[in-house]
Amino acid sequence: MMMKDFKPDHYDWRVDGTTAIINLRRPERKNPMTFESYAELRDTFRKLVYADDIRAVVFGSNGGNFCSGGDVHDIIGPLFDRDMKGLLEFTRMTGDLVKAMKACPQPIIAAVDGVCAGAGAMIALFSDLRIGTPAAKTAFLFTRVGLAGCDMGACAMLPRVIGQGRAAELLFTGRAMSAEEGERWGFFNKLTAPEQLADDALALAKRLAEGPTFAHMMTKTMLNQEWSMSLEQAIESEAQAQAICMQTQDFRRAYEGFVAKQAPKFEGN
Known part of the structure; x- marks a missing residue:
């Protein structure tokens, strides 16, 4: 949309x-x-x-x-x-x-x-x-x-x-x-x-x-959800959330930008 x-x-x-x-x-x-x-x-x-x-x-x-x-x-x-x-x-x-x-x-x-x-x-x-x-x-x-x-x-x-x-x-x-x-x-x-x-x-x-908007979405989601979690649940949920973010192209873009000493251009995927 x-x-x-x-x-x-x-x-x-x-x-x-x-x-x-x-x-x-x-x-x-x-x-x-x-x-x-x-x-x-x-x-x-x-x-x-x-x-x-x-x-x-x-x-x-x-x-x-x-x-x-x-x-x-x-x-x-x-x-x-x-x-x-x-x-x-x-x-x-x-x-x-x-x-x-x-x-x-x-x-x-x-x-x-x-x-x-x-x-x-x-x-x-x-x-x-x-x-x-x-x-x-x-x-x-x-x-x-x-x-x-x-x-x-x-x-x-x-x-x-x-x-x-x-x-x-x-x-x-x-x-x-x-x-x-x-x-x-x-x-x-x-x-x-x-x-x-x-x-x-x-x-x-x-x-x-201009940042990694998929990761921002995940940050907002976890900020909202973790109030009702125990510390152990929160740590596990963040482990899963971060593993999902590690599969994004923005994570790769950040790495490649760091290696090339260039600012990454995040696209939200």
């Missing part, structure tokens, strides 16, 4: 080389999520499993903000008209989005500026790498609207990234994590100036896209 010419209806998509860049719409409202954008993003990340022409993804900011979460008028208000079955359909759909992000083989880089709240914070959390600006404010604010902090996998994933105690504080209080805290706690891989954010995220994505 080729996705360079893909045209979504509910968010912006462009491709630079082999890197896809996603930006949510409506910057005047800090890029909120809607029922439609949830579903279309879920379906897009599912399609990326089969997209041979996309090797990395940047989920970017728009108008100085990343995402303000579920739209109050388009999502939260209509939820009061749903019965339990309808509510569960919605909450499962939001979970399906982040599951699709984890399942797609391409590394995902979140470029976070300004407001990053609710579902937006979860999209950033479930990205593989995160770059922020000093203005980034990340809030898992579910308790502030009367809901539990356990939304879209937050109670499972956030402690893995920043630690149990820090995650518990953010999920109980709903307060915003500052950019400095986010970098110090390991949520952000680095901070950069707002005017450099898009370029830095794209440069990192291109660096990954």
Whole structure:
């Protein structure tokens, strides 16, 4: 499947080389999520499993903000008209989005500026790498609207990234994590100036896209799977994964490049 010419209806998509860049719409409202954008993003990340022409993804900011979460008028208000079955359909759909992000083989880089709240914070959390600006404010604010902090996998994933105690504080209080805290706690891989954010995220994505993408897929797979393994299982699984990677042409290209004292050109096979 080729996705360079893909045209979504509910968010912006462009491709630079082999890197896809996603930006949510409506910057005047800090890029909120809607029922439609949830579903279309879920379906897009599912399609990326089969997209041979996309090797990395940047989920970017728009108008100085990343995402303000579920739209109050388009999502939260209509939820009061749903019965339990309808509510569960919605909450499962939001979970399906982040599951699709984890399942797609391409590394995902979140470029976070300004407001990053609710579902937006979860999209950033479930990205593989995160770059922020000093203005980034990340809030898992579910308790502030009367809901539990356990939304879209937050109670499972956030402690893995920043630690149990820090995650518990953010999920109980709903307060915003500052950019400095986010970098110090390991949520952000680095901070950069707002005017450099898009370029830095794209440069990192291109660096990954030019690498051994089959091996990157295997790395992402093992990072996700090994949380539920014993140490012995993890070591054995990595032995098998590495043996598979040793059969790729990219492994041979790296060896031949080293012998010839030339940089290898990886092709993802």
